[in-house]
Amino acid sequence: MSVRLIDSLVTTEPLAELFSDRSVLRAMLEFEVALARAQVSLGMVPPSAAEAIAAAARVENFAVADLSRRAGRAGTLTIPLVEMLREQVRQESPLAADFVHFGATSQDVADTALVLLLKRAQPILENDLRRVEEALVHRIEEHRHTVMLGRTLLQAAPPVTFGLKAAGWLAAVRRSQRRLTSSFLEALVVQFGGASGTLAALGDQGLAVAKTLAGELNLTLPEAPWHSQRDRLAALVSACAILTGSLGKMARDISLLMQTEVAEVAEPGGEGRGGSSTMPHKHNPVGCILTLAAAHRMPGLVASFLSGMLQEHERAAGGWQAEWPTVADVLQGTGVAAASMAEVVEGLTVDATRMRSNIRATHGLIFAEKAMMLLSRKIGRKEAKKILDQAVRGSALAQRSLSDVLAEIPEVTRHLDGEALRTLDSPEDYLGATQSLIRGLLAAERSGKKEG
Amino acid sequence: MSVRLIDSLVTTEPLAELFSDRSVLRAMLEFEVALARAQVSLGMVPPSAAEAIAAAARVENFAVADLSRRAGRAGTLTIPLVEMLREQVRQESPLAADFVHFGATSQDVADTALVLLLKRAQPILENDLRRVEEALVHRIEEHRHTVMLGRTLLQAAPPVTFGLKAAGWLAAVRRSQRRLTSSFLEALVVQFGGASGTLAALGDQGLAVAKTLAGELNLTLPEAPWHSQRDRLAALVSACAILTGSLGKMARDISLLMQTEVAEVAEPGGEGRGGSSTMPHKHNPVGCILTLAAAHRMPGLVASFLSGMLQEHERAAGGWQAEWPTVADVLQGTGVAAASMAEVVEGLTVDATRMRSNIRATHGLIFAEKAMMLLSRKIGRKEAKKILDQAVRGSALAQRSLSDVLAEIPEVTRHLDGEALRTLDSPEDYLGATQSLIRGLLAAERSGKKEG
Amino acid sequence: MSVRLIDSLVTTEPLAELFSDRSVLRAMLEFEVALARAQVSLGMVPPSAAEAIAAAARVENFAVADLSRRAGRAGTLTIPLVEMLREQVRQESPLAADFVHFGATSQDVADTALVLLLKRAQPILENDLRRVEEALVHRIEEHRHTVMLGRTLLQAAPPVTFGLKAAGWLAAVRRSQRRLTSSFLEALVVQFGGASGTLAALGDQGLAVAKTLAGELNLTLPEAPWHSQRDRLAALVSACAILTGSLGKMARDISLLMQTEVAEVAEPGGEGRGGSSTMPHKHNPVGCILTLAAAHRMPGLVASFLSGMLQEHERAAGGWQAEWPTVADVLQGTGVAAASMAEVVEGLTVDATRMRSNIRATHGLIFAEKAMMLLSRKIGRKEAKKILDQAVRGSALAQRSLSDVLAEIPEVTRHLDGEALRTLDSPEDYLGATQSLIRGLLAAERSGKKEG
């Protein structure tokens, strides 16, 4: 199973594999096998029947093309799957065939299979997120003091350090990951309700089967089936999108910093990465682009999922059937963002020299706020603003540094001494709480507790 | 190539095939072959080179797994594809290899390939839409006079006919289809701009190549490349979603009419259709469900596409790369809705008797408006309302027909004669402009002109 | 301040008031006053200046029309607000004017004001949600044993009880509310970062001011400013949408149950509720409709918010500026859903007789699954299915009860005794785990702990 060409920019190999035919089929068959085993252990089904079911429930025994065609007719994948499985089992043991899918409904299989796939997706995502976090921690420590332009509304602003910027990314990713972990915990629950969600077909043994089944599958047993209450999945899907948003913000920042005219950081290149089909000089921000692509798709995918939540009665007509591909796309999009940013951050080149020269290229204009604060204290805000506005214009016009221009204005030199003017455009001297903030951001979430 | 299991409810076989690896690959290779041929015809490339390229550009020559993996590294499918193609060609003719992808950029291939796929999707959709329309016309003619409850806010309202209801569906589908046709017309344009959209690599022959290329591919040549102007695709995607919305409204109506308690219409059953894995008595509205599922996904998919429109400069970082799977999902969703509703409408069973008995079950309360109009004319609206409110309550409480209750009220019989009361709850006598509206709806759009 | 006509179906009075001009303005002014006071307590600002600022910071002093016009010019409401405030203060004390907005940036005011509004929204929402929950608990206890049709894919299915259905609603609302509470906890944090988020203008006192400011406003101090990390708000907005989805599912169920043909429950009427402008007999599901309207808008609003998350550097160009109306709409939509469903559930009429008669009207077909289970045990599944399929068809055609039809089939009576056939279509005898599930659902979340 390889990644489909149409999906080649929106998934990763392990996640494409996870939602492949084999994997989907395997998850559904696991349900049927676990159900039979649970019923054996409760004395409802003969052990030999469960063995026959387990023997037949092998992916190789099922013709996928036939399955998907019949699923489209039936409105659910479970019906043809169960029919085929029963047929397989019957060839070995007509008795066992009667115990296939015993007391379950289509949705039990489909939903639980989806949950099993989600459970397998979790460590894949977490592994890449751990890489992102670890690499960010290194970058932060390394560049704690590396000054660079702050940028607000895409315009130069007073300086920050690259460490602070990266610490903001880190804390956001950690918060988003904590929410995702908590959503996984909530969503990894078995679905088992039978036709109407009462397990009536199993008489008074329904809950016992449900409990044993959950144990077999290593899933949590929820307080009741959730066939038309989809809030847990909705929360998971939203958490994925928010995490992808946090990764996407990082990708946007990095791709902007990689612009030819800015050139402060660079993604790692490496085999097949970042070239162009026509332009030999190009070094494209491919990891960021894949992340941004995922982040662009995500809000709409969440909307698709949420708009299916209004599910009718005990099983929805439409809202439920729309879920699978949306959930699969959301997980894969989150995965490609996490994997891409892991690679980006691990190999990121940071050009501290260029960062400083980009600050210098503003001629100190970004320190106008600082000059304003200093001068206001002496001559009042109104007067200070008048002088600054003029000095800023003068500096911009003449391409001279703001401190030089200010040093020629008597109202300024009367109040600010040479030292104040000399250090005016030193970025290191205008970083405020930067170091404390970095410490705070690094510490946050590390213990797994939220800030509330 | 079969439909993937995860997609089994959200596509059709022909459309899944259209977006399959083979089909995507073929469309990209068609571009490269057409480009070489166009350049041959302009004397820029030796004929033998084009032949060598055409010979190598066979789907079988490409390892899809390798392609998609390298696409994920490169951030575009084109780069590895061109590299592989060039390698293939080089084995036959080193000279010809130099003319592979000559003067084109990655996006030219990817966008034009997408357009070629869209062009092939159009007749598939149109064919099913034609079936929907033809079947609806039959239903309308058949049930022009078949009275049924009007239903507003899910409550019984004065009667309509099934023909009128179906005529509303038809006209909406026709309007939506007209918009889709016009969007296809606009969107089926070649993309060819080279690195920055100026075709500079081709010197002064860029536009000539573009024109010939468009001719080779049987696509329209737009006034300029559209590498970061995606409005045409956005319009197509939106038109698909609106059409799916129109089909979805029909599906919602039919699924509501199929409720056990309403039972006025039924989808056709047929092999593998509409059964349940547990309940032998079920006759599920599977075609409507698949359509509703598509309609639930569509708004979010449109949002995903639109939110990628803000594309940076001459090629976007993220917005563009997110498009392919979204467009493919939109087309497939529209297709499954059209195919499903074609089957539903062609085989729809309409139970005119049940429709009438559902009207009767309201005890004539839905004619309270009519009684109100009649009585108001005689005794004024205020007085009439007072009487009607009381009569309605009486009728509901006693489960007696409204006309019977009214016939016992002297203020009523003083003003309304027996004939008026007898025909009060005759649905045929309270259909207003129904027949004219049906004629108008049937006539609308048929000529292909819009109503403006 | 009244609800705008254009919004009259999508908000409530208290929430419309919360996002009114006066309320928004007040929240922004609170920030400025609290900032001055915090700075007084740290000795940075003379007490008299804070007093002058507090005196001027009265809603009455500001011309809203002028403010909003200038905000549109400035790209932020804060700039004109601060200018006006400073002008006001200057009239009393030119010195104090220099301390207005001291060390803060526009976004600090706007974001913190939004957080203050959110903090006020929380108890409004929670109050209505508490009403929903309490009313549901009553309904569940009352109708624990009230049998009604299960309905899957809008078709009749084996029975449930109304208590079970309502318990499903309750547990979903509780889960959704827990998530919302946790999102509020996370989101109610002060924003204070100054121009680039480093608080540089305040020298080494930035964090002390931040901490004191948070205390003044009774908000949590986060580990750092979050000017371009919007995940906390995203999580809140998503939690609102999911909660509205849970309420919307309840509204969909109730509106379907209120259909004329089903008529199992009814919303309370009351003054001005549920009538029609033309049809005196109508009793419309207005509360459900308002909830469904909110639920229809929500997924798109979430998408709008999420698609603004990719915020550039230290302050976004576009993504941030789009947030306010979206957040306001989301909160108001959630509020109208909660208030509407509180009213609906508190006054809901449940017609147990009609529920039973709707079951009876299926002629026992919904018990075919049960018959199947019973018969399979005796004669095998395949044989049982053949008999049942035939019996179901016979029952439907002849409009006779399934048990009567079965009682005439020798293969059946040979294996099932009279008692089994007599109780076959007794809904009470086919409820499976219903009562245990109700207990579980009622117990879940009550303790405030999640099930993980």
Place this chain on the structure above:
Amino acid sequence: MSVRLIDSLVTTEPLAELFSDRSVLRAMLEFEVALARAQVSLGMVPPSAAEAIAAAARVENFAVADLSRRAGRAGTLTIPLVEMLREQVRQESPLAADFVHFGATSQDVADTALVLLLKRAQPILENDLRRVEEALVHRIEEHRHTVMLGRTLLQAAPPVTFGLKAAGWLAAVRRSQRRLTSSFLEALVVQFGGASGTLAALGDQGLAVAKTLAGELNLTLPEAPWHSQRDRLAALVSACAILTGSLGKMARDISLLMQTEVAEVAEPGGEGRGGSSTMPHKHNPVGCILTLAAAHRMPGLVASFLSGMLQEHERAAGGWQAEWPTVADVLQGTGVAAASMAEVVEGLTVDATRMRSNIRATHGLIFAEKAMMLLSRKIGRKEAKKILDQAVRGSALAQRSLSDVLAEIPEVTRHLDGEALRTLDSPEDYLGATQSLIRGLLAAERSGKKEG
């Protein structure tokens, strides 16, 4: 009526006014007056009654707070409005009161009022779009030959001209506007159907009234009422979003070009525009930001509208009621984008010198593609690529121009003469079809015909 503070960045004054209480109320009252007049002209209503209705139907006569509160109770604004109007009329003429809202239903009023508002929105939008187009045409003519960097994936690419870039913007806006015009044409239709859409209450005069009513209101009469077929509005809403997307793409480009490090263009400043509350040096891209904010909200708003399309039967429960604020937000968002970009483009400063120096700063690397084309012809692609890769690295490392580096490589000078190397990095010599493309883009759509 002023713009609400919460909306101050997402609307314009004329459009906020259009959706104000007074304006909404006026549009609804216009319907009622036009209806009475139409019925007078058909002899169904006495002229004096219509006069009494017209006299009472004045905005001043209605208490908005009361109206919106009662609307929230009734689930529609029409019910309380008609009750109040009838009460007003009754005070003058009890007889006339009976003819208020005669034969109409709530939705007729609400939908037609919305259409009337849309009709008034159209010239407001078109006026600003005309300004955008005219200003763009000037910019294009002025800067037809002004060379600047092409930029793909946010990296420097071969040159374009600013005229070409602006021509791409222009053509997209024109296409989007054409679609919008066509959607307006389609959507500006009267809604008039009575209770169930059959106009039954008006006997055989329903269609005559509908036709006269449409004439009174200067709206088109559609072939039938469209109470639950919302495709026309959906098409309008989508067209608005696509247009906003086209404007947003322009805004993104301009805001990127305005970055401090790029500095190639600048928005006009002017009174209250673009300053910062803290940083005197800032010149913010406010017009672009407002446009981008609108473009961020739009996809979600479209999704909200589309997800309401699945409207039940003859009047929807939820989908319809959600429409008003969404449509109003979409129109206002489109309006603020059009007005903002009109101002931006009209006053845009273009710095041709900076554009050229940004090209020069790439050391000619963007011409590597050109060198590649030239060299490949002589020594084959493979060999050429090897040389170029090396030269590009050398140029980047040494910060020397690519042509200088190439001039030192014997394999190069052997094949390329001095002239070829001298003009290699002249942007004017590598513009390909730029001028033809500009001509084509300027010509497209001007005639109002589409390219198909």
